[in-house]
Amino acid sequence: MTTSARRHALTFGRGVWESALALALLCALPMAGMQSAQAQTFSVVHIFTGGGDGAIPQAGLTMDAAGNFYGTTSSGGYMGSGECRTRNGCGVVFKLTHKSSGWILTPFYAFQGGTDGNGPLSRVVPGPGGGLYGTTYSGGSPGCSGDTCGIVYRVTPQARVCEKAFCSGTETVLYRFTDGSDGANPTWGDLNFDQAGNIYGTALQGGDNNVGAVFKLSPSQGSWTESTLYSFALETGAYPQSGVIFDSAGNLYGAASNYGLYGSGMIYQLLASASGWTERTLYSFQGTTDGLGPVGGLVFDRAGNLYGATVAGGTGSAGGTVYKLTNLHGSWSFATLYSLIGAYGGPDDSLTMDAAGNLYGTTYEDGAYGYGSVFKLAPQGDGTWLYTDLHDFTPRSDDGRWPVGSVFIDANGNLFGTASGGGNRSHCDTVGCGVVWEITP
Numbered sequence: 228m229t230t231s232a233r234r235h236a237l238t239f240g241r242g243v244w245e246s247a248l249a250l251a252l253l254c255a256l257p258m259a260g261m262q263s264a265q266a267q268t269f270s271v272v273h274i275f276t277g278g279g280d281g282a283i284p285q286a287g288l289t290m291d292a293a294g295n296f297y298g299t300t301s302s303g304g305y306m307g308s309g310e311c312r313t314r315n316g317c318g319v320v321f322k323l324t325h326k327s328s329g330w331i332l333t334p335f336y337a338f339q340g341g342t343d344g345n346g347p348l349s350r351v352v353p354g355p356g357g358g359l360y361g362t363t364y365s366g367g368s369p370g371c372s373g374d375t376c377g378i379v380y381r382v383t384p385q386a387r388v389c390e391k392a393f394c395s396g397t398e399t400v401l402y403r404f405t406d407g408s409d410g411a412n413p414t415w416g417d418l419n420f421d422q423a424g425n426i427y428g429t430a431l432q433g434g435d436n437n438v439g440a441v442f443k444l445s446p447s448q449g450s451w452t453e454s455t456l457y458s459f460a461l462e463t464g465a466y467p468q469s470g471v472i473f474d475s476a477g478n479l480y481g482a483a484s485n486y487g488l489y490g491s492g493m494i495y496q497l498l499a500s501a502s503g504w505t506e507r508t509l510y511s512f513q514g515t516t517d518g519l520g521p522v523g524g525l526v527f528d529r530a531g532n533l534y535g536a537t538v539a540g541g542t543g544s545a546g547g548t549v550y551k552l553t554n555l556h557g558s559w560s561f562a563t564l565y566s567l568i569g570a571y572g573g574p575d576d577s578l579t580m581d582a583a584g585n586l587y588g589t590t591y592e593d594g595a596y597g598y599g600s601v602f603k604l605a606p607q608g609d610g611t612w613l614y615t616d617l618h619d620f621t622p623r624s625d626d627g628r629w630p631v632g633s634v635f636i637d638a639n640g641n642l643f644g645t646a647s648g649g650g651n652r653s654h655c656d657t658v659g660c661g662v663v664w665e666i667t668p
Contacts, residue, residue, distance in 0.1 A: 268667045269618045271626060272330045272643070273323065274650035275660035277303045279334050281319030282660035284645035286350040286415060287576060287632035288323075289359070296323035296635075296663075297335065297359055298645060299347040303660065304337035311338075317345040317366065320359065320382050320396065323663065332663070336382045336396045340366055344378045344400065348414050349470075350632070351382065355424035355446075358383035360401075362413035362428065367403035371432070376404035376411035379418070379426065379444060379451075401426070401451045402444055406433045408455050410440035415576060415631070416470030416524060421477070426451075429467040429481060434458035438465035439483065441497065441504075456504045457497055461486045463508060464493040469524030469577065471497070474531065479504070482521035482535060487511040492521045492537070494552060509533075509552055509559045514540055517563055518548035523633070524577035528584060530554070534564075536574035536588055541566030546593045547573020549586065549604060549612075564612050565604055569593030576633040581640075586612075589630040589644060594619040598628035599646065601666060617642070617666055624649035627662035642666040 275282050281300025288296045297320065304316035311317040317338040323330050338344045345366030351359035358381045365371075367378040382396040404411045410430025419427045426444040434440030435458035444451045456479070459465050464483030471481040479497040487493030491514035496507045512518050518537030525535045533552040541548040546569025553560045567573050572592020579587045586604040594600030598620040604612045620628045627646025635643045643665050650659040 267617055269626065270665050270667070271650070272663040272665050273332045274662050275300060275303065275654070276651065277315055277654045277660040279304060279319075279337070280332055281321060281334065281337075282315065282655055283647050284661045284663070285348050285631040285647050287645065288635045288643050288663070289350055289352055290635060290637065291353070294325060294637075296330075296643065297321070297351050298323070298632075298663070299349070299351055299361060300661070301346050301348055301364075301647075304334065305339050311340040311345070317343075318347045318363065320347070320351055320361070330663070335384070336398055338363065338366065338398075341375075342367060342400065342403065343398065344380055345375065350417050352417055354381070354418070354420050354426065356381075358399075360418050360420075360426065362416075362418065364412050364414060367400070368405060370404075370406045371411050376406045376433070377413050377430070378403050379413070379428070402453055404430060404433065406437075408433070408435050408440070408458065409453050410434050410442055410455065414468045415522070416468060416481075417577075419470055419472060421473070427456075427471050427479065429470055431466055431468060436460045436465075438486070439467045441467070441471060441479065441481070457506050459483055463487065463506065464495060464511075468522045472525055472527065474527070480509075480525050480533060482524060484520050484522045489513045491519045491540070494521065494525070494533070494535070510561045512537065512540070516540070516542050516548075516566070517561070518550060519545070520547075522575050523588075526578055526580050528580060533559075534578055534580065534586060536578055538573040538575060538591070539571040541573075543568040545570050547571075547590065549574075549578065549588070565614055567593050567602075569597070572597070572599070575631045579634045579636060581636055587617075587634040587636065587642065589632065589634060591629055591631060596620065596622050598622065598624070598649070599630045601630070601634065601642065601644065618664075620646060620649065624652055624659055627664055628659070640668050 282303035304319035317340040320336040344363035346364040351361040354360040379402040410433035412431045439459040441457040465486040471479040488511035491512040493511040494509045519540030520538040543566040546567035549565045601617040603615040628649035630646040650662040
C-alpha cells in the first residue's frame, strides 16, 4: 500500500504527525441540554518545545501508583539522521513528576527510527513484568510499500537512580509488523492484557484483506509470538484505530472506524472459543444522526453496557455523537446519547467514565473556536444527559489546540490530558508543539 493510500485510511483520524495544521475556524451553536463550565480552573502543565521533550502528543496520559504521569509524543526527541531528522525526531516517551514547584517533565525514552520504532500515537500502559507498553505507527521492519510497518514495544526505567535531565529508559521491541496477515501501522489504540500476560491490540492496515487486524502477542521463552485473531473486511468494517477491551467472560470488543454495512464504521465483538475467535457485529453506523466514524474505543459501565463516540455525524452540524450500546441478555440495543456541535471534528479517543457514571472526553475541532474542547456528560436519571463545556481551546493557542487523546481523572477529581498543537507558537511551524493540561474542579 502506498503512503498516500495509508494516509487515506486515516480519513476519520486526527493529528498524525504530517496532518495539516491550518484548520477552519468554527462557531459553536447553542443547544438545549448544554451548560458552560462552572468553577473549573484550566492550567497548562507543560508546553512542548519540539526538542528533547518531544512534540505533538496524540495520546492521553497514564498514572503510576506514586502519582507520576507517563505519555508519548509522536515526534521530537532524538535528532539523528534520516527519518528522524526530517521530522525533528521520531517521538518520545515522557514522565511527569509533581514537585512543590509544579509538574516537571523528563524525557523517558526517545525513539531513533528504523528498527527501533518511529511515531508513537498510542498511550503507554503498564503491563506484565513491569515497564510500560505501547506501539509506534511506523519504524520496525520494511514491508509497507517501501516504508516501515510499526512495532510493539516495552520501555523500562534505568536500574540505577538517574540524576540527569534526560533519564533514558531501556526499550525492548516485542514485535515488528510485516504488513502481512499480522497487520501493520497500529495507531491510537491502547494495548490490553489478559491474566496470562498476553498482549492484545489492533493494526490499522494489513490482515488478510489489508484493512486491519486484531492481534495477540504471547510470551514464549523470552520472546513473543504473534497470532492474528481477526482480519477485517470492508463489508464487516475496516481500519480499526482503537484497541480492544475485555468483558468478564473473556470476549473482546472494539470499533472499526470505516466501512461496515453502511460505510460509516461499526462496533464488533470477538467471541472466544476453544476453536478460535468469532466476529459478531453489534452495530453498523449509518452516517446520519447516529454518527459517522467511531475512531475512539469503548468503555464499559458497571452493568456491562458500552459507551463510545464518533468524530462526525449527529444532529449538531456533524460534530460527532456520544452513543451507548445496552446489553439486554446478549442482545445489544444502540442509542445516541448526545450530538456534539461542530463540523467533522468530534472525539478521536475513548471516553472516560468516573465512579458516578459521568462521561468525559475531548473533541479535536469542535468547541466555541474550532480548536477542540473538553466536555462532560452527566446522566440525569430520565434517560437524558447534561452536557457541560469544561474548556474550549482558543485561537491564541497558548492553552493548546487540537486535543486527540482521552481524559485522565485522578483520585481528587482533577482532569488531565494533552493537546497536539498550540502552546508556544514559535515552535513547530508557528502552530506550537502541543501541551499537557489540567482542569481542577
